Amino acid sequence: MDLPRWLKPLPDAAQQRALDAWAIEQHGIPSQTLMERAGSALAGVCAQLAPAGRIVVVCGHGNNGGDGQVAARVLRQQHRDVDVVQAGSAEAAALPALLKDATAVIDALLGTGFAGVPRAPVADAITAINRARQANAALRVLACDVPSGVDASTGEVSATAVVADATVTFHAAKPGLWIAPGKSHAGELHVVDIGIPAQGQPVSPQAGLIGEQVCDEIPRRGPASNKFSAGSVLVVGGSPAYSGAPVLAALAAARAGAGYVTVAAPASVVPAIAAKLLEVMVTPLPDDPESGPRRGSSRLAVQRAERAQAMVLGPGLGRLAATQKFARDVAVHAKLPLVLDADGLVAHATDGGLEQLAARAHATVLTPHSGELGRLLGVSSTEVDAQRLAHVRAAAARAGSVVVLKGDDTLIAEPGGLVAISPGGAPALATAGTGDVLAGVIGAFLAKGVEPFTAACAGVLTHLRAGVIAAETVGLEGVIASDVISALPGARARQPRSPAGEL
Structure with missing residues (x-):
């Protein structure tokens, strides 16, 4: 089933693998080319996040680690001081020491295909990264594609997961980067085009991010309207x-x-x-x-x-x-x-x-x-x-x-399984x-x-939108529900004119 035009597709892990394979097999794009583009983009964001200082790239096996290796090479070509640590290697024991005075660390341990509980030695590397971030407020953590330990398809975190300041993800964002608790691990999200064709894609995601165009679907009053x-x-x-x-x-x-x-x-x-x-x-x-x-x-x-x-x-x-x-x-x-x-x-x-x-x-x-959903389903809110x-x-x-x-990542599901995800970002709505x-x-x-x-x-x-406007008007901490109501006309006025007709 095709997504509505106002939902931005969020492919899950299996769908992203299918897209990668389609680009390689049907369009002749070498897998190494995709990796080079991904790693170069990762290096570029890292350079913005930490313009100076030493960088540590922590790699796992597979494509995610390969992206990290490319990023390390590109950063060295830019004359940055870079240490590369492979999870499970002899050098991995020195990771906590290497992170102490680093300005950035790239998490290239686990990719979008991960699900379940991270195991040693990857789990040990995740713990080292998080401890270093807590100990050093200046350390910037950048995740490659998805923070390691986060399920890219669902946002679930079964055990430990990297807490990133930013995440660079490739081709399209994944549902788990927008759904809690994964959302809270991702930090600022950068979606990078690595050249997978936009037309004729063989998958139809069943999750999407709500776009502004949805408001075009709401009819507005016209000259012939009545109450x-x-x-x-x-x-x-x-x-x-x-x-x-x-x-x-x-x-x-x-x-x-x-x-x-x-x-x-x-x-x-x-x-x-x-x-x-x-x-x-x-x-x-x-x-x-x-x-x-x-x-x-x-x-x-x-x-x-x-x-x-x-x-x-x-x-x-x-x-x-x-x-x-x-x-x-x-x-x-x-x-x-x-x-x-x-x-x-x-x-x-x-x-x-x-x-x-x-x-x-x-x-x-x-x-x-x-x-409330827990009571309806007979499970706990946890x-x-x-x-x-x-x-x-x-x-x-x-x-x-x-x-x-409801939540900062409000999820809207229909019976057939299609899910829309709110972009969130209105903490003022956290009030009775x-x-x-x-x-x-x-x-x-x-x-x-x-x-x-x-x-x-x-x-x-x-x-x-009304929550954002209310916070701009009265200040974030002072918003109450009636302020959100007062902001609703402004929220609708800022939205595009509706092609759905007049009432």
């Missing part, structure tokens, strides 16, 4: 302890371009919610403040959804038994695209909840963080964080839904309530009739 054609969103949420969450989701949906937004909330918290909303309608659902929704609440919510084009279910709902049943009932019977967030996700963490969602006839988007790609794909397949696993904001943005895009995987990816990128 309903711009998209009607129903937010179902709120409880006595959490009245702010549905407010944030509703305001985010409105600021992201929805023309008509309504909150359906327990009657006991409607006054608190209504006091915070001027442009959003509020519909009460019968409840008991102590025991949660009353009989008929789910039916009323589903009836109200008949007038909407997308629903956001879960922000601030709470976790009472009656509330969880309410959320499951609404999710099953609501006949419109659904964003399931927060406590709406918790309600589906037992009794075959994911499979229940798979039976829905309309689009569903789940927006969990690692803890396990999710260690294998983010595998777990988000598993959840999407089981739920028959698009799953958005921004998850509610994201749910509202995705809900607004679904209400405009956008396909769910595209809507989720565009929502993630718009949310990311």
